[in-house]
Amino acid sequence: MAEQHAHAAEHDDHDHKPHGWRRWVYATNHKDIGTMYLIFACTMFFIGGAMAMVIRLELFKPGMQFVDPQFFNSMTTMHALMMIFGAVMPAWTGLANWMIPLQVGAPDMALPRLNNFSFWILPFAFTLLLSSLFVPGGAPAGGWTMYPPLVLQNGASFPMLIFSIHLMGASSILGAINVVVTIMNLRAPGMTLLRMPLFVWTWLITAYLLIAVMPVLAGAVTMLLTDHFFGTTFFTAAGGGDPVMFQHIFWFFGHPEVYILILPAFGIVSEIIPTFSRKPLFGYEAMVYATASIAFLSFIVWAHHMFTVGMPLAAQLFFMLSTMLIAIPTGVKVFNWTTTMFRGSLTFEPPMLFAIAFLFLFSIGGFSGLMLAIVPADYQYQDTYFVVAHFHYVLVPGAIFGIMAGVYYWLPKWVGNMYDQTLAKWHFWLSTIFVNVLFFPQHFLGLAGMPRRIPDYAVQFTDWNMVSSIGGFGFGLAQLLFPYLIWKCVKSGERVVGNKAWEGAHGLEWELPSPAPYHSWGTPPSETMIARGAAH
C-alpha cells in the first residue's frame, strides 16, 4: 500500500492503521467512518426490510393472519423510521465520507473527530428506537409522521421515539456541518466550485438542507414531548393550539427531508451516466442550478402533504403551484441525463444499469408526484396506496437504487477488487423486476380506494395485494445478494489494474490507486489532475 507521509509532524502515529477495536471506536479516518456508516446503513436496511416483509405478509390475503393491528401499525411506523433515518440517510453520509475528500482532493473530512461523534451517536439512537419494540405498549404505532394527538397515545415507547429522533437529528446536523466545511474549506487549490463533481455539489446542497430543517424537527418533537409530559397545549385546540400546527412544522422539515433523501442520488447518477456513455455530462452548470432550485423550492411546498386537513383556498393554490414548479428543474435533470446518453458509446455495467433504472423509475415516481400535487385529485388520493406507491417509487428505485449504483461504481476503488459483475447484474434484474411487481400494483390499489396503514382490506383488493406481496418477497430475497456480493468482492475479487476501474471514469478519485490508500491527498493533487477530472 502506498503510504503517503504527509501529516503534521507532531503526530507520526497516523501513517499506520490503528489496530483492533480502537481503529473503529476512536476512528477519525474518513474511510473507516464511511465504511462504518455504510455497514450500519446496510444493517438497518435489512431490519427495516424485515419489517416490510411482515407488512406484505399480513397483506397477502384479506383478513387478519399473522399479527395484531397494533403490531402491524408499529411495523409501518418503524419501517419508515428505520429506512429513512437508519438506512438511506446514513448510507448517503457514508458515501459522502468516503467520496467527498477523494473527489475534492482533501486529506480527510474537515472535522474528523466530530465525524466520529456523528457516526457513533447513530447505533445508540437506533438501539433506543428498536428497544421500544419490547416495552409495555409496544413500539410507536402512530405513523412515522408522529401526528398528534395519535402519537401521544403511544405507551412507554413515546419518549423513546422522541429522544431517538433527537439523537438522529444531532447526528445529521453534525454530519452535515462536516460536509459543508469539508467542501468549502478543504478543496484542493484549483478545484473551483464549478469544477466540483456533481456528487459533491448535490451533497453540499443536501447538507444545507439538513442544517436548516433537522433543528425544526427537533423543535417539533420537543413540543410533542412537552405536550405529553408538561401540559403545554401547542397541539391542543382547547388551550389555543392546533393539532394541524404540528403538521405544518413537521412538513416544513419533512419536505426538504425528501430532497435530502434523493439529491445525492441525482449526484451519483450524474457521475455514472457520463462514465458509461463515454461523454461529458450534458449541461453541467444547469445541473447545479437545477439542484439548487429544487432545494429552494423544497422550503415552500410543505403543505401539499396536508391538502385534505383544511387550509385556506389561497394556500392550497399556492402550494399546488409551487409544487408543480419543482417539475421544471427536475425535468431539466432528466433531460440532461438522457441527452448525455444520446449518441454516447453506451455500455451496461451494473452501476449504469442501476442508473438507467433510476432514470426511468424515479421519473414514474415524479409523475405520480405531479398527480398528487393537484389539489382536487389529491383529495381522492390522500392516504391511499397511491401515495404509498408514489413515495416508494422515488425512494426505492430512486434513493436506494442510487445508493446501490454508487456502491457498484466505487466499490472497486474502495477495496481494490472488482466484484462479480454477473451476479451484480442478477441483483439488478431481480431488483428491478420485483420492485415494479411490488409497487406498480399499489397505484391501482390506491386509485381503487385502498387506504394505507390498515392491516386488513376489502376482498376486491386481494389480487393486486397478492401480486404486490410476491414482488415484495422477491425484492427482499434479491437484496441478500448485495451483502454476499460485497463480501465476496472483499475476500476474493479480481484485482483492479490501474487507477481506473471503469474505462470512461473521470475525477480525482480515479487518479488514486485502487484500493485508495488509507491516507489520501496528504499533499494536494496537481492542477493537471484536477483539469483531467473536471472534463465536463
Added chain:
Amino acid sequence: MANAHAPDTSHYYVPHDSAWPIRGSVALFALMLGAISYFNDWAGGWSFAPGVVLLAYMFFGWFSTVIGENQHGIYNDQVDRSFRMGMMWFIFSEVMFFAAFFGALFYARTLSVPWLAGQGVKVFTNFLLWPKFEGAWPTNGPAHVGGHADSTFETIAAIGLPAINTAILLTSGLTITIAHHALRAGKRGTLTVFLALTFLLGFTFVGLQAHEYGEAYKDLGLKLSTGIYGSTFFMLTGFHGLHVTVGAIMLLVIWLRVLRGHFTPKKHFAFEAVAWYWHFVDVVWLGLFIFVYWL
C-alpha cells in the same frame, strides 16, 4: 497559539484518533436513557445524573484536549477556518431550532387562536364549539387551560424586568465588542475587565429571568401549562435562557483562558466563536422581547 509562523500549506493537518467522541455518544445515550426512565416512571429524577455527569466530563475533556493541542500550535490556518465555518453553521442550526418555536407562536397568534374565535370561514368552529371565545391575545385557549384556580392569568409587562433584561443583554453585546477590540489591540487589562463584565451581565440576566419565572409561577398564574400563551412563553424564553446560561459559561471559560494568557491579537478563534454565539442569543432575545413580551 504560541507559533505565529506561516502555516505549512503543502501539508494538511489531520488530528489523531480520539476517545472523546465515543464518550460523548455514550454520555448522550445515558442522558436519553435517564430521561426515558424518568418520563416513563421507571426511575426518579436521579436517573438524569449519570448522563449529565458523563456529558460534563466529555465536554471538559474534549475541550481541554483541543485547547491543549491549540496551545501547542499544531493547528494551522486551515484548521482555524474549519472551526470558524463549523461554528457558523452550528449557530445557523440553532437559529432554525428557535425558528420552529417562533413559528409556533406566530401560527397560534395569527391562525389558530383567531380561527377558534370564528375568524373567516371558521364561524361554526366558534359558534358550535367555543361560543364565548373571543380570541384576544394573550390567551390560554377557549377552554382556559391552566393559570390561577379561576383559570385566569396575568402576563409580564414588557416595560419592567424584560426591558431591563434587554438593556443588560445589549450592554453585554457592547462589552464583548470592547473586549474583542482590546484583544486585537493587545490591551490585556481592558480585555480581562470587559470580558468579566460580559459574563457577569450574562449571569445577571439568567438570575433576573429566574426571578421572573418565580413570580410568574407564584403570583401571575403564568405557567408552562397555561394554554398556548404559557406554552410559547416558557418554551421560547426557557430555551433562550438555557442558551444564555451555556453562553455565559462559555464566556467564563474563555475568561479563564485569558487569565492564563491564551489568545493572541491575530489568533483567537475560541474568543470569536463565543462572541458570535453571544450575539446570537442577543438577537434571539430581541425577537423574544418584541414578539413575546411587547406586541
